[in-house]
Amino acid sequence: xxxxxxxxxxxxxxxxxxxxxxxxxxxxxxxxxxxxxxxxxxxxxxxxxxxxxxxxxxxxxxxxxxxxxxxx
Numbered sequence: 001x002x003x004x005x006x007x008x009x010x011x012x013x014x015x016x017x018x019x020x021x022x023x024x025x026x027x028x029x030x031x032x033x034x035x036x037x038x039x040x041x042x043x044x045x046x047x048x049x050x051x052x053x054x055x056x057x058x059x060x061x062x063x064x065x066x067x068x069x070x071x072x
Contacts, residue, residue, distance in 0.1 A: 005065050012053045019046040 023042035030038060060066050 005060060009053065009056060012049055012056065016046050016049045016053065019043070019049065 019042050023039050023046065026038040026042055030036070061068070
């Protein structure tokens, strides 16, 4: 697996983590009087990015960009 394939995967993972922490922040700090959909929006972004990451990894596998290795 070369850097051209690792970099987008790592970038999407980092954005997923930031979105997850954003949702957690909004969940704990919002008092309900402001925009009530910020938690839902942050977690929806995380779910969509997780699906995108899954499809990137599956496409990489089926296109032969990387091969899984055994645990020996």
